[in-house]
Amino acid sequence: MYNYSLIFQGTAFTSKSAKEINIVKDHLFCVDDSGMIANVVSPEDPRYRSILQEYEDKNNFYRLKEGQYLFPGFVDLHIHAPQWAQAGTALDLPLNDWLHTYTFPLEAKFEDTSFAKKVYEDLVHTLLKNGTTTGLYFATVHREASYLLAKICAEKGQRGLVGKVVADDPEQNPDYYRDPDATTALEETEQFIVDVKELAKTTKQGVYPVVTPRFIPNCTDEALKGLGELAAKYDTHIQSHCSESDWEHGFVKERFHKTDTAALNDFGLLQDKSVMAHSVFLEDNDVELFAETGTAIGHCPLSNAYFANAGMPLRHFHSRGVDIGLGTDISAGATPSLYDNAKQAVVSSRMLEDGVDNSKSPEVRGVNDSRITIKEAFYFATAGGGKSLSLPIGLLEKGYAWDVQIIDTKAKGNSLPIFDEKEDLDDVFQKIMYLVKPENIKEVWVQGEKVVGD
Secondary structure (H helix, E strand, O other), X not given: OOOOOEEEEEEEEEEOOOOOEEEEEEEEEEEOOOOEEEEEEOXXXXXXXXXXXXXXXXXXXXXXXXXXXXXXXXXXXXXXXXXXXXXXXXXXXXXXXXXXXXXXXXXXHHHOHHHHHHHHHHHHHHHHHOXXXXXXXXXOOOHHHHHXXXXXXXXXXXXXXXXXXXXXXXXXXXXXXXXXXXXXXXXXXXXXXXXXXXXXXXXXXXXXXXXXXXXXXXXXXXXXXXXXXXXXXXXXXXXXXXXXXXXHHHHHHHHHOOOHHHHHHHOOOOOOOXXXXXXXXXXXXXXXXXXXXXXXXXXXXXXXXXXXXXXXXXXXXXXXXXXEXXXXXEOOOOOOOHHHHXXXXXXXXXXXXXXXXXXXXXXXXXXXXXXXXXXXXXXXXXXXXXXXXXXXXXXXXOOOEOOEEEEEOOOOOOOOOOOOXXXXXXXXXXXXXXXXXXXXXEEEEEOOEEEEOO
16 A cells, blocks of 8 residues: 555654754654655554554564654764874864874875775764764865765765865965865866766765865965866855864955955855855854855864864854754864764853853853754754755655664663653653763664664
8 A cells, every 4th residue: 555665663853943843752754765754644644553554564664662762863064084083182282283283194194095995984984873874074185085985975875975175275285285286176176076976876875076175275266266166067065164263264354355255255165055164253244145145054063162262153143044054073073973062062152152251240251142952953963954955854854864863762881861751752852962872873774774773
């Protein structure tokens, strides 16, 4: 009677809006052959019983056990893939010293694809174990190693959006690690785009090439202009850094006599499939331009605490119509977990609202109406990330990809403190967001395929 590839029965948490969650209790989630949610059926629906009768004895029927819940897969909007090899290192240094002492020498090693393979396979595996089903990646300036990352995402079942980094300005990049010139950078980028689009034809969950100027200070005008043209020619996603720190924001103003945002827009790099990491120092006109062009922010709260010089006014930017998702910013953010970054997003927002300088009075110490809730942080980790990428991911609703985490609150080694079998599900949700570890993520599915689990 029905023609579904998978049926899941259980209770799920998904965003109802940016501020509210929808608790979908004891529903049937019906997944089609392409890995999309074809129907979500409530116990009150007349079809519920007939679907159960048809499927519950079949191998493609999954009933969640007591204490298990469905979460959407997380969407990580900012990952420096090669930097996984230095995660947790030298975070006490100023940004420029950190880049030149540790990061650029490390990224230069990815010319060796055997080294790249070792790092990238471990990173993608680790992110999937942490519930990240979609990752937006900066690779390196090396085309072959960057393609290898896309291939590994395809093979391991993660939805990967990968960029070959462009950094061609000889004054701002070390001689041992940069594109030789703008012409070469653009030729290599175009070949990378073509290769990944070909790979995508045989990848169920999707892999995507991303036009990736590292950030304006690393790139010549010729490279930036050419990258904007390539993004338009091939209709690709775009990523970069924008107004991350006092230094970057000031550098671009001095070079172009305009803000980072305005300069990126003039080069054709702001559009509906653009994600700009950090964007802490956006000015009012910048915020309007982000909203008008559909450009999203990859908010990296842990990384910002180390390197951004200020807290990003998340609630303010989102209220002005800017799409926002969360990013780990490995390795400036030392954890591969978006659970950790969701918690930090809440903490950072409260610190921004309350202020941190106790020598000032409460009236002037902070920024009013800045704090967010854990439900909002969950939205940014899931639906907000999907919206930022213009992809049907991040929600457990009809028409969205079956990207899920099966959370086991009774997992051996990290059983969550839920002692009342009738505990309010709203409270259970909050405990999951604050207390889950990889041990609790029993299974991970991407586009209807199980990628983590027995």
